[in-house]
Amino acid sequence: MADDWEIADESARLPHRPPGAEDTAVVRFERVGLRYDVGPEVFRDMSFTLPAGSFHFLTGGSGAGKSTVLGLCYLSLRPTRGLVTLFGHDVSRAPTRLLPRLRRRLGVVFQDFRLIEHLSAMDNVALPLRVAGVPEPDIRRHVPELLAWVGLADHLEARPSTLSGGQKQRVAIARAVINRPDLLLADEPTGNVDDRIAMRLLHLFEELNKLGTTVLIATHNEQLVRRFAHPCLQLNHGALTLRQPEPPQPRPGPRPAGGLQGGRMDRP
Numbered sequence: 698m699a700d701d702w703e704i705a706d707e708s709a710r711l712p713h714r715p716p717g718a719e720d721t722a723v724v725r726f727e728r729v730g731l732r733y734d735v736g737p738e739v740f741r742d743m744s745f746t747l748p749a750g751s752f753h754f755l756t757g758g759s760g761a762g763k764s765t766v767l768g769l770c771y772l773s774l775r776p777t778r779g780l781v782t783l784f785g786h787d788v789s790r791a792p793t794r795l796l797p798r799l800r801r802r803l804g805v806v807f808q809d810f811r812l813i814e815h816l817s818a819m820d821n822v823a824l825p826l827r828v829a830g831v832p833e834p835d836i837r838r839h840v841p842e843l844l845a846w847v848g849l850a851d852h853l854e855a856r857p858s859t860l861s862g863g864q865k866q867r868v869a870i871a872r873a874v875i876n877r878p879d880l881l882l883a884d885e886p887t888g889n890v891d892d893r894i895a896m897r898l899l900h901l902f903e904e905l906n907k908l909g910t911t912v913l914i915a916t917h918n919e920q921l922v923r924r925f926a927h928p929c930l931q932l933n934h935g936a937l938t939l940r941q942p943e944p945p946q947p948r949p950g951p952r953p954a955g956g957l958q959g960g961r962m963d964r965p
């Protein structure tokens with residue numbers, strides 16, 4: 698197993714980069730199959746690529762496998778067979794200890810939010826910046842700006858247990874984007890908010906994408922998908938098809954004026 702991995706320098710070890718791995722592919726699935734411990738195979742022979750800087754939706758009915766695809770991308774699941782690469786590195790069989798470095802390049806919005814209950818909204822969102830060693834004055838400036846942008850200016854000190862589902866979801870989104878990740882993976886990020894806020898959040902993801910983040914958003918919301926001109930990976934009975942966007946419909950709602958800068962979203 699040891700010779701499967703680059704071990705040039707202990708601190709810089711990363712999973713093996715397979716021959717021919719495209720540098721421009723942020724995520725690559727090659728004939729991937731996944732079966733949980735119980736139940737049938739969720740999918741087999743799934744292949745797709747997310748090029749660097751791309752923006753894709755991932756759709757499919759309940760139980761189609763959207764969260765499973767995202768779990769494979771954020772390295773909480775391993776494929777039963779096939780190859781998964783992340784930033785060009787084979788993560789299909791990489792030892793767990795080699796994955797944190799890759800995970801630090803991800804922003805993930807989980808369907809169940811996964812906020813830290815004993816921390817305020819402000820401190821939940823600040824967490825990735827603190828882990829990255831961002832100076833505290835910068836954190837104190839950027840985090841409230843972003844929380845204000847997602848409509849939570851009055852809830853900076855609120856604990857997650859005192860927030861509604863939609864408010865928690867917005868804290869989770871702010872935490873996922875605050876660090877301008879290389880890859881944003883979001884599982885139903887607009888599932889708990891009204892249409893106006895959903896549009897605002899999609900604009901936030903688009904701004905992040907313009908700054909270079911590759912974006913994959915799993916959603917049931919076909920209406921939202923149709924409003925934004927991005928390709929869509931459609932899951933249906935274990936098969937994946939790529940649908941190119943239709944001409945976009947008019948988009949109501951504000952666009953961020955300043956955009957994400959240095960890891961923050963300026964208020965409009």
Ligand SMILES: Nc1ncnc2c1ncn2[C@@H]1O[C@H](COP(=O)(O)OP(=O)(O)OP(=O)(O)O)[C@@H](O)[C@H]1O
Pocket residue numbers: 733734735736739757758759760761762763764765766
């Ligand atoms: N931990 C697990 N163990 C066994 N089967 C699982 C597990 N998690 C998911 N599944 C099964 O895998 C399939 C895909 O589930 P998944 O959660 O990926 O679908 P989804 O498209 O995200 O659904 P939803 O839109 O309802 O969230 C389903 O049949 C589900 O029952």
